[in-house]
Amino acid sequence: MTEQVHIAIAFERAGWHPAAWRESTARPHELTSPAYWRDLLRTADDSGVALATIEDALSLTDRFEPLEGLRRDRVRGRLDAVLIASFVAPLTRRIGLVPTVTTAHTEPFHVATGIQTLDFASRGRAGVRLVAGASAAERANFGRRAAGVDAIPASGRVEDSPEILAAFREAGEFADILSRLWDSWQDDAIIRDAATGRFLDADRVHNIEFEGEFFAVTGASIVPRSPQGRPLLTVLAHQTVPYRLAAAHADLVFTTPHEAGGRPGFELDAIRAELDAAADDLRTGDERLRVYADLVVLIEDTEAAAGSAVARLDEWDGAPLTSDARIVVGTAGDVADAVRELAAAGVDGVRLRPARQPADVVAIAEKVVPLLRSIRTLREDDGAGTLRARLDLARPESRYVREKVAL
Numbered sequence: 444m445t446e447q448v449h450i451a452i453a454f455e456r457a458g459w460h461p462a463a464w465r466e467s468t469a470r471p472h473e474l475t476s477p478a479y480w481r482d483l484l485r486t487a488d489d490s491g492v493a494l495a496t497i498e499d500a501l502s503l504t505d506r507f508e509p510l511e512g513l514r515r516d517r518v519r520g521r522l523d524a525v526l527i528a529s530f531v532a533p534l535t536r537r538i539g540l541v542p543t544v545t546t547a548h549t550e551p552f553h554v555a556t557g558i559q560t561l562d563f564a565s566r567g568r569a570g571v572r573l574v575a576g577a578s579a580a581e582r583a584n585f586g587r588r589a590a591g592v593d594a595i596p597a598s599g600r601v602e603d604s605p606e607i608l609a610a611f612r613e614a615g616e617f618a619d620i621l622s623r624l625w626d627s628w629q630d631d632a633i634i635r636d637a638a639t640g641r642f643l644d645a646d647r648v649h650n651i652e653f654e655g656e657f658f659a660v661t662g663a664s665i666v667p668r669s670p671q672g673r674p675l676l677t678v679l680a681h682q683t684v685p686y687r688l689a690a691a692h693a694d695l696v697f698t699t700p701h702e703a704g705g706r707p708g709f710e711l712d713a714i715r716a717e718l719d720a721a722a723d724d725l726r727t728g729d730e731r732l733r734v735y736a737d738l739v740v741l742i743e744d745t746e747a748a749a750g751s752a753v754a755r756l757d758e759w760d761g762a763p764l765t766s767d768a769r770i771v772v773g774t775a776g777d778v779a780d781a782v783r784e785l786a787a788a789g790v791d792g793v794r795l796r797p798a799r800q801p802a803d804v805v806a807i808a809e810k811v812v813p814l815l816r817s818i819r820t821l822r823e824d825d826g827a828g829t830l831r832a833r834l835d836l837a838r839p840e841s842r843y844v845r846e847k848v849a850l
Contacts, residue, residue, distance in 0.1 A: 448786045451792055474522075525554075563669055
């Protein structure tokens with residue numbers, strides 16, 4: 444039987460190529476228009492894409508980009524990802540909406556209630572992608588912390604930067620608080636009995652009483668328990684420390700395997716082994732961590748046209764396109780082949796990062812997804828009502844119900 448995967452799309456302003464905004468098909472005047480985001484998300488939704496992530500950041504520069512000498516030939520500015528998701532929630536039908544949140548400067552209480560509200564607005568299709576924020580550019584915008592770091596350590600290892608390592612510990616606390624707040628109302632806490640005047644069973648709303656290295660949160664969420672119980676919690680991970688963050692707290696992890704040793708799944712095997720070891724060490728409960736692989740894609744009708752398109756973009760930007768993820772430049776068939784290889788290697792899903800928006804989003808929806816469906820690599824929509832159910836993730840019971848039973 445052919446292995447099947449869910450498809451996700453990662454949305455990033457004009458696309459993942461820095462010069463994408465200069466393409467004739469781009470819509471640079473509409474990047475801050477609600478209609479632009481509505482059109483992109485509806486295109487993905489109508490095609491059968493399972494979920495969409497929406498990029499965000501807390502600085503005008505990209506993470507770890509120098510503050511001085513700001514390049515003027517790249518897209519600057521963005522809309523808030525949580526608010527984009529909230530806007531498109533009632534305008535879409537099936538697609539999961541997973542905005543990005545930086546954990547170092549936002550408060551977990553605010554994020555928890557915002558994502559719960561998104562879960563209600565989308566009727567159970569909300570999630571969040573957590574990013575640990577340690578860059579100097581981000582920290583300079585808040586002024587409450589010591590200066591951050593200007594670059595990832597030369598070794599590439601998170602462990603070699605005390606500031607980045609601390610940011611990941613903070614992200615772990617942040618994720619823990621989110622799940623506690625999402626559990627703080629039991630499902631049956633609201634009674635709504637007008638005859639007796641009882642709206643709420645106060646015994647079923649619980650203060651979380653959390654105190655850690657970075658946060659102290661006493662009370663319960665202000666939002667009742669949302670349709671999924673806990674909205675989807677996701678992390679992008681490249682190495683040991685973020686793998687352990689994902690294993691301890693996430694429902695789904697985005698990974699970035701590249702071809703190596705002539706075998707497409709080679710690096711993925713190592714990633715899976717490290718994630719499995721971390722899960723054995725840190726994960727509680729029976730729910731398995733879902734693993735997705737990322738691909739940056741530029742799609743044209745022919746390989747020659749795709750090559751010409753990326754060469755033009757690279758010339759405009761002054762450098763070849765680079766990415767933490769594998770880059771596939773070619774036809775819809777080339778992308779489908781890469782997805783099929785990853786499916787055979789055992790991932791649960793593939794997240795496609797369109798190099799150009801909307802051009803590559805349209806190509807994914809109109810060409811790649813139908814092709815994956817025809818070769819039975821796409822995991823079809825089974826009609827499940829929530830994002831968790833669509834991804835075969837159980838709706839968790841509130842931890843406070845379990846704790847009460849244990850007493």
